[in-house]
Amino acid sequence: MQEFIYYNASGLDFPISEKIFVTTNIDETKNKNFLISNSNDINCELVASEIDFYIKNSQDNLSDKIKNVSELYEIAATKYDFALDVSDNLEISNELLLITNTQEQYKDFILGVEPNDFELFNIQENILKSISGTIGNFQVTVDSDGKEVVLNVSQIVYFDYKEKHRAGVYDPNLSTIEEVLETLKNNINSYSYKKFTTYDANICQYDERRVEICSACVSVCPSVAITKDDKRKKLVFSNVDCTACGECISVCPSGSLDSANTNRDALFELSHFYKNKHPLIIPSKMNISTLEVPLKQNIFPFVVDGEIFDEATLLTLLQISGSQIIYFSDSISIGTKESITILNDVYQKRFGVDAILLVTSKEELQEAIKAVDFVENSYFNFNQKGLKKREVFSFRLQKIVGNDDLGVVTTGQFVHYGTVKVKDENCTLCMACVGACNVDAIFANEADFTLRVNPSLCTACGYCEVSCPEKDCLTIQRDEIQLQPMWFKENILAKDKLFACVECGKEFATTKAIEKIATLMAPIFAKVSETKKRTLYCCEDCKAKLMIKQGLLDA
Numbered sequence: 153m154q155e156f157i158y159y160n161a162s163g164l165d166f167p168i169s170e171k172i173f174v175t176t177n178i179d180e181t182k183n184k185n186f187l188i189s190n191s192n193d194i195n196c197e198l199v200a201s202e203i204d205f206y207i208k209n210s211q212d213n214l215s216d217k218i219k220n221v222s223e224l225y226e227i228a229a230t231k232y233d234f235a236l237d238v239s240d241n242l243e244i245s246n247e248l249l250l251i252t253n254t255q256e257q258y259k260d261f262i263l264g265v266e267p268n269d270f271e272l273f274n275i276q277e278n279i280l281k282s283i284s285g286t287i288g289n290f291q292v293t294v295d296s297d298g299k300e301v302v303l304n305v306s307q308i309v310y311f312d313y314k315e316k317h318r319a320g321v322y323d324p325n326l327s328t329i330e331e332v333l334e335t336l337k338n339n340i341n342s343y344s345y346k347k348f349t350t351y352d353a354n355i356c357q358y359d360e361r362r363v364e365i366c367s368a369c370v371s372v373c374p375s376v377a378i379t380k381d382d383k384r385k386k387l388v389f390s391n392v393d394c395t396a397c398g399e400c401i402s403v404c405p406s407g408s409l410d411s412a413n414t415n416r417d418a419l420f421e422l423s424h425f426y427k428n429k430h431p432l433i434i435p436s437k438m439n440i441s442t443l444e445v446p447l448k449q450n451i452f453p454f455v456v457d458g459e460i461f462d463e464a465t466l467l468t469l470l471q472i473s474g475s476q477i478i479y480f481s482d483s484i485s486i487g488t489k490e491s492i493t494i495l496n497d498v499y500q501k502r503f504g505v506d507a508i509l510l511v512t513s514k515e516e517l518q519e520a521i522k523a524v525d526f527v528e529n530s531y532f533n534f535n536q537k538g539l540k541k542r543e544v545f546s547f548r549l550q551k552i553v554g555n556d557d558l559g560v561v562t563t564g565q566f567v568h569y570g571t572v573k574v575k576d577e578n579c580t581l582c583m584a585c586v587g588a589c590n591v592d593a594i595f596a597n598e599a600d601f602t603l604r605v606n607p608s609l610c611t612a613c614g615y616c617e618v619s620c621p622e623k624d625c626l627t628i629q630r631d632e633i634q635l636q637p638m639w640f641k642e643n644i645l646a647k648d649k650l651f652a653c654v655e656c657g658k659e660f661a662t663t664k665a666i667e668k669i670a671t672l673m674a675p676i677f678a679k680v681s682e683t684k685k686r687t688l689y690c691c692e693d694c695k696a697k698l699m700i701k702q703g704l705l706d707a
Contacts, residue, residue: 155187156225158203159194166214169222188228200228202453205440209447220452227425227454234418237346242288242392244339249292249305250274257311261324264333273303283308286392287320287343307336317375319345319393347412348396348458351389355540355590356408357613360385365613368566369400369409372486398435398458402487403566405611406591407541411460416544419456419465420536423472426452427531430524431469432478435459445518451478459485463494463567464545470495470507471548474531477508478520484510490564494633498549501558501635503527542591546608549633550640558635570612570630572605572645578625579603579646580664585616585626594645601662603646607639654686655694 156172158164163176175181181194189196190203203224210217248270252258258274265272281293281300292303306320309332313323320339322332353359357366358380369378369387377394378387401409410416429452434440436457447453454469459481461469466488470477479492492508499507505527509520532551536544563569572585572594581603585594593609594616596602612630620626633639650659651666670688677685683702687695 154184155229157181157186157189157194157196158221159189159191160204164207166217168218169225171222172225187232188225198228198232200224200455201436201441202434202455203228205443206447206453209443209445210451211446212449216449223425224453227422230421230425231414231418234415234421236350236412236415237348238412239344239346240391242343242345244288244343245306246270246340247305247307248272248336249290249303249308251277251280251308251310251313253277253311261309261329264329269333269337273305275303277310277312283315283318283321286318286390287339290320307339309336316373317393317395319375345392345394346396347391348394349389349391349400350410350412350415351387352408352410353387354408355406356387357406357590357611357615358385358387359408361615363615363618365615365618366405366611368403368405368487372399372403372566374399396458397485398460399485399487401458401460402462402485402491404462404487404541405568405613407462407464411456411458413457414460416465416541417537419461420468422454423469426454426469426473426475428475428526429473430475430478430526431473432480433461433469434480438481443514445514445521448521450475451521451524459488461488461491462541463491464541464548466491466495466508467545467548468536470499470527471530471532471551475526476505476524478517478524479508479510480512480517480520481510482512484512487566490567494561494563494567497561498552498558498633498635499527499530501561502552503530540591542593542609542611546606546640549608549635550637553635553637553640555637556635557637561633561635563631563633568612568631569608569633570610570628571607571632571634571639572610572616573627573629574603574645575625576646578622580622580668581646581648581662582621582665584619584621588615588619597642601648601650602644604642605645606642607634651689653691653694654689655698656691658691658693660691 154173158168158172158174159178159181161176164174168174178193186194186196188198188200190200192199203221206224207221212220250261250272275294279295281295283290283292285291288306290305290308292305294301294303308321310321310323312325313321322335324332367380370380374397375393375395377390378400381388398411401411429450431454432451433454436455492510495507499505509524511517511520532548583596586596591609591611594605597604612628614628617626617628648662648664651661651663652659666689673688674685677688681702683698687698690698
């Protein structure tokens with residue numbers, strides 16, 4: 153099977169790689185399957201619209217253009233190889249609920265409905281109590297003369313719908329009744345959807361924590377694709393309701409959420425195609441098929457599904473390309489926007505230029521194309537496969553800082569960094585904070601009995617703060633990145649030495665822990681006997697021996 157095809161009825165005015173089957177006759181493609189195509193007219197696994205966009209607009213010389221067209225096919229193939237966005241299908245019955253506010257809305261809708269189209273139910277909005285479930289299996293609770301009744305339907309038409317987007321709920325006011333009816337009928341024949349995100353609960357800042365530390369993904373999700381089960385402290389995912397916007401990925405502090413279509417490992421691999429090029433990031437929601445804008449030499453499009461870039465993936469692309477990036481989107485996610493602000497502040501401090509030129513219109517894009525340039529001494533790369541999001545960002549940012557002190561960069565509402573502070577005199581090295589940190593920012597060094605932190609890995613979630621049992625001990629200096637060498641190194645927060653058993657001399661616990669327990673319990677134990685008091689300073693074995701001895705003496 154030939155993997156790549158280029159189809160254009162008008163043909164091409166320059167040659168391209170023999171790996172790509174070129175045709176001007178659509179009939180030549182019948183009964184053939186291809187992996188990557190430039191056109192929706194071809195039966196293929198993935199359409200790369202950026203190919204025609206590049207061919208139409210690029211001002212690269214001919215040899216570069218031939219090579220770059222091949223690379224655009226390879227980029228699309230790499231995306232396909234990494235993709236985990238598995239498709240699924242739902243069975244949709246013809247049971248339809250119509251929710252209206254006026255009799256006119258009901259009459260307008262019914263005019264377009266044929267008798268056998270749907271099994272139709274109709275209610276007024278004022279008796280609606282709740283909607284749960286998903287398309288194909290909605291449970292709608294209504295108030296019927298003071299009693300709750302549940303209606304089971306597959307799809308809903310809801311005039312003046314004001315809640316979060318929910319697949320299978322359609323508001324004719326946002327389009328037309330005719331368009332809604334066509335969608336409803338098409339869904340009955342076949343409704344398919346994809347899994348757009350992956351999730352690692354092990355590093356989630358919400359999952360199974362005693363108190364709510366983070367639920368940023370829930371707050372930014374425009375649909376009901378991510379909700380909270382506050383009782384179990386679990387995130388609940390509805391793949392069928394996901395709009396693939398990428399908002400949740402862009403704000404996830406630890407990287408527990410990732411794109412199933414183009415994950416972080418994929419973005420790392422794809423970044424290598426952009427070495428010595430000016431990356432032009434364009435979310436696939438942007439219609440570039442009719443966009444005509446001259447692309448000066450070395451500008452290379454990077455089309456992705458959703459706003460899935462964060463500070464780590466953006467910095468990876470920046471350093472591998474060695475260039476500024478143009479980011480073209482008319483509605484950028486809040487997390488990506490904050491990440492861009494952070495990186496622009498960093499690049500201004502080190503290189504005196506913005507890292508990323510964020511543009512929202514054709515006019516702004518034209519100006520950015522003129523301005524974009526390579527950033528001298530900014531290239532850096534290493535094998536980051538298998539590393540967590542924060543580890544990647546830390547290692548790459550450390551390269552920029554070097555041995556200098558570039559000051560402080562503040563972070564925003566969703567993208568958080570911070571520095572843990574501990575009062576050594578109040579810390580007993582109980583390690584509650586170590587157990588609370590699931591990104592390994594705080595850890596214990598058993599070799600010298602120290603509590604340490606790597607500030608560059610900290611998400612400033614605060615769970616260590618609420619887990620610390622000591623009063624006035626652990627705090628977090630939030631929402632700042634310190635651009636100086638010690639911010640990337642292991643900082644000692646507290647230190648202690650082992651306590652030796654007063655009976656056998658065996659070291660068995662930290663001195664601070666023993667002293668704290670003894671301070672609390674010694675007055676109580678002394679009332680029983682001095683021997684019992686002495687057990688507070690004994691190892692487990694000697695404690696038992698002394699207690700037996702105490703029992704014999706009492707006898």
